[in-house]
Amino acid sequence: MKNSTLGDLKVDQTGVVCKIHGDSRFISRIISIGLTPNSSFTVLQNDGRSPVLVYCRDTIIAINRKECAQIEVSL
């Protein structure tokens, strides 16, 4: 089965980050805000256009759709 990315999940679905792709600048940003491999999160809003809202490590994080595609997740 093809791995899903963050943008594929629907509201209220909970997932775990598997892999993060991208350059080291992106990785450093996403890690310092709290999303790391093996961290779990809940999708709060995904309307297909705006940045995706996820709840992770006690806070709401907004992630741009393009960047979401770089984050592989599993349910």
Place this chain on the structure above:
Amino acid sequence: MKTIALLGQPNSGKSTLYNALTGAHQRVGNWPGKTVEKAEGDFFYKEQLFRIADLPGSYGLTANSEEEVVTRDFIERGNADLVCLIVDASQLERSLFMLADFAGIHCPAMLVLNMMDVAKENGKTIDVAKIESLLGIPVLGFTASDDAEYPKFYETLEKAVENPRILSAEGIRKIADAVKDSSVERLESLLDGADFGVREHFWVASKLLENDPLVMAEVRATVSPDRFAEVEAVLKSEKSAGGLITGEAKYRWISEILRDSVVEKKNVVKLSRFDKIATHRIKGKLLAFGIMFVTLIGCMVLALPGMMIGFGLMSVSGPVVHSISESLGIWPVLESFVNGVLIGGLGLTICMTSFVFAIVFVFALVENVGYMARFSYVFDSWLSRLGLHGKAIMPLFSGLACTAGAACGTRVLDMRGQRLFAMVLLWGIPCGAKLSVVLFLATAFFGSAAPLFALVFLILIFASFYLSSKIFGGKLLPLEERVGMIMELPPYHKPQWKALLKMVGRNTWSVFKKALVIIVSASLIFWALSYSSDGNVENTVLYTIGNAIEPVTKLFGMRWQLFVSYLGGVFSKEASLGIMSTIFGSTDTAFSLISRDDAGANLAEVLSAAVSKPEALAFVFASMFNVPCVLAMGSTYREANSLKWMFAIMGYYFAISLGLAFVAYHVGLLIF
């Protein structure tokens, strides 16, 4: 004197702590060679002087942005006697990442767990003593918005300074090295024998793995070329994923510390009903516009008393000064000076400052309660095209009311480059006064074609945004720092009224001081240029200058009368009309710089008779992008903290407006 560096992520309450500690004893400057603001303040405790450096907020210590470079540099150089890390206790795990990123830098440290009250409300029990024993540095459970908590803070600070403790990265290292054939371990061994000052080799190796550009350059300069080739080989094998290894190790270290020291009940997380609206693609924007609209009205209401004092001062003082100077038999020149420069300048400054107060207050409130991030979220798609953060919408929108106040509102943006760029755009957005003057002129000269001018104006404003982003965007908003939105939406807070009002009061006062200097000097210059003992314009310096440079200004379609009016517009929009009515009208009275009372009802008729169509076209276009006013100059100077930048923005808009006038005039000559 002891220097304390405040280090914390955005929304950790760092600025609340900083403001509470230093009160009015703050200095703002720039870090040398950087567009990053430097904030320092002092306070005394037990007769000891403490200097607090409020380091720019960032999520970690990797040197990706100028802010992070400044922060890292300050700590690495050992400039601080103590690093005070401040984290949000209600989001401890995520917030402690900064501590994990700092671990391994041997500078004495203490940790403040802020917002303990919120953590408790959320059902978290935090064993502070346990965390302290695990970390080996002083740790304090704290609520920065509560005055009663500060004695505890000072005690911990004293303890931390007297008995300095450092935070080793040993715990993270063990986790990272547990992986078989760990690349951090290999990198660390390659660094053997090199000296990195206060930084552990493990810390340097981690940053190498995270592709930190500064550490990379430093290692290249420190180790032998052969060694560096080996370092590069290790990094190449990890590609860009190196940061994931160390990042994960840091978070695992954090969870190990929190495992036994924090008890929390699991909450079901859902977007609150308000947030569902606030972050909705359409409803969220409508709500935001509604809030901005209410904000603008609120600003007017808040600013009203100040405006009344300002204008009242000017109208009351006129006759008073007149009668005093008459009874004392002082020269009329002195009377004109006192009225025009001193009282006029002061009155204008009060008016403007009250508007600034209102905007700064409302913006700070929106930020303080946590709503600002929602603004950014819904408007990011619009503003990111210009390279700006979504929350720039607030100052830009309020620019429609008052450029000067909105310039102070750019403070909501975190990075100085963003603030400067927002100010550049802001000057191109017409404030209420500019819009009414431009429309008045368009109607006076071109009658029913005026709506067409409004449309062209609108198009030109967006064109100016594009031009600005081409000219200033590259320097102020470096492309490599522009990444898609990855942003925290912090939880809502109750406003901290006391801290808020203090902060707003201090800001307004400092705007007032700087604005007064600029406005009084500008009033002085204009007064001197436009003074004539008999009210005849041809006896003013302005006339002499205007006349002398007329051959040049005629290229832009402006005879001396028009050019002098254009220059008056730099002072204030009203002055532009006032000068025109004096020059073209038959009114004997000397024109006023601040009120348009003199711009009589027949000004429109007089103007259209005295000015040819091509000239009128040139003048209307020149007025569109003329410098907003002297108040806007004052507040831009104060917010940019640089005269150089203020003059750069001024020059830029002179170029645009004269360029447009040139084109309009010559096109007009062909058409009419």
